[in-house]
Amino acid sequence: MKKSRREAEAPDKQQSVAALVASHVVCSLSGRRDIERRELFDEQRRARDSSAKRKVIRAGRRGGKTTFASSVSIDAFLDGLRILYATPTADQLQTYWYEVTTALGDMIHEGVYRKNEANHSIERPGTRERIRAKTAWNADTLRGDYADLLILDEWQMMDERAWDRVGAPMLADNDGDAIFIYTPPSLASRSASKARDAQHAAKMFAEAAHDQTGRWAAFTWPSKANPHISDEALRGLVHDMTSQAYRQEIMAEDVVDVPGALWNQATIDSNRVTKHPPLVRVGVGVDPPGGATECGIVAAGVGPWRVNGKQDQHAFVIMDKSLRGSPHAWASEVVSCYHLVKADRIFGEKNFGGDMVESAVRTVDATVSYQDVYASRGKAVRAEPVAALYEQGRVHHVGLFPELEAEMTSWLAGESAWSPNRVDALVWILTMLMLSPGSKAVMSVPQVLPGTSYWTGLR
């Protein structure tokens, strides 16, 4: 076997030389020079060998998705096809580009293929054979090409209209093939997404999996299926992930809704806004930690909002500063959040440890406006009217709150062994803003909490 180009060019790829050599095969292609190739692992191979015209691949982070894309691109290119690889991010593009240019490196060097670094294309002069890689995230950025094989990597982050409007038409002339590649997006990874429906890739996967015609096929594997990623690298990746994010990004599961959870993601998403109106009252809800758990710290405000021509008071969740730490650490965060959002009052739950929240907060800043709230009823009973407000479209998240929303959509009253501290803080603040008798936005079924005085608002 000849000396690997990778060996010479990418010593930083964190693979031993032996593993590197073992992961490659050299294919001798009729009439062409040797092409150095990755040897695909089973899951990748199964997807490659399928004869479906549309393949939807759902795999975990570092699961070998982009390597797969480059490998099938090289196969198709050597078969005389035109390939367009599109992905929303520059780093994916670079991974792909590195793979294809390395594999075809000798032939490029010898002038058999022509490489254009500026527009990331490799072509065989005098033919229509070409590989082109571009960053694209919607119909407009995908436009302007035609292909026999279109690969959309990180498809979950793209505006799904790119496929109907540009992708499918571009393949129509030659009845080309398409490969959609995605990792189920956790809430944390969704902020950079251009998807209109965060579940669009999951929906396409489900349809492909149920396809009876043979035209569509679905393939899935977790990160761990990739034998070339070390346990250590995987541990680094899952560090700090919520259990929901782990299921999505590592196990490659499309976690849509947890049956029985008080909130569902679609409701939260449909009410989400990027800006809030001037807020007439703002408060910070605090759920003190019981033992080593997090201290829930959530800020929200009330302001006028117009829906279908009717103006009403709506709630806007503006900050989640929950954290794990010493009383001084979380009390400092509460106080800084209070000042940051120019809150009128802090509401702290008094159930645990007497006046722990008030004394901790006052130690940091004695001047804050503070009110205790008491939990005389179970969490679920307190949370239900707040969940109802969401269903009525009266609570808006200003931006994304991944950890809070993960708790909201996965906590099961009476079943979950863990305590939803962020949810508790959220429930307190929304109850005080929207459901307590003193709030202007009293619901038809107000929840009166014993021990809470009327909140007259501004200091």
Ligand SMILES: Nc1ncnc2c1ncn2[C@@H]1O[C@H](COP(=O)(O)OP(=O)(O)OP(=O)(O)O)[C@@H](O)[C@H]1O
């Ligand atoms: N068949 C293979 N042979 C050798 N190495 C592989 C193979 N497939 C993947 N790898 C290696 O595994 C690592 C992850 O691969 P890749 O970047 O393709 O995964 P990914 O699923 O696209 O990751 P991400 O989620 O970060 O986009 C890389 O170091 C890559 O070189």
Ligand SMILES: [Mg+2]
């Ligand atoms: Mg990738």
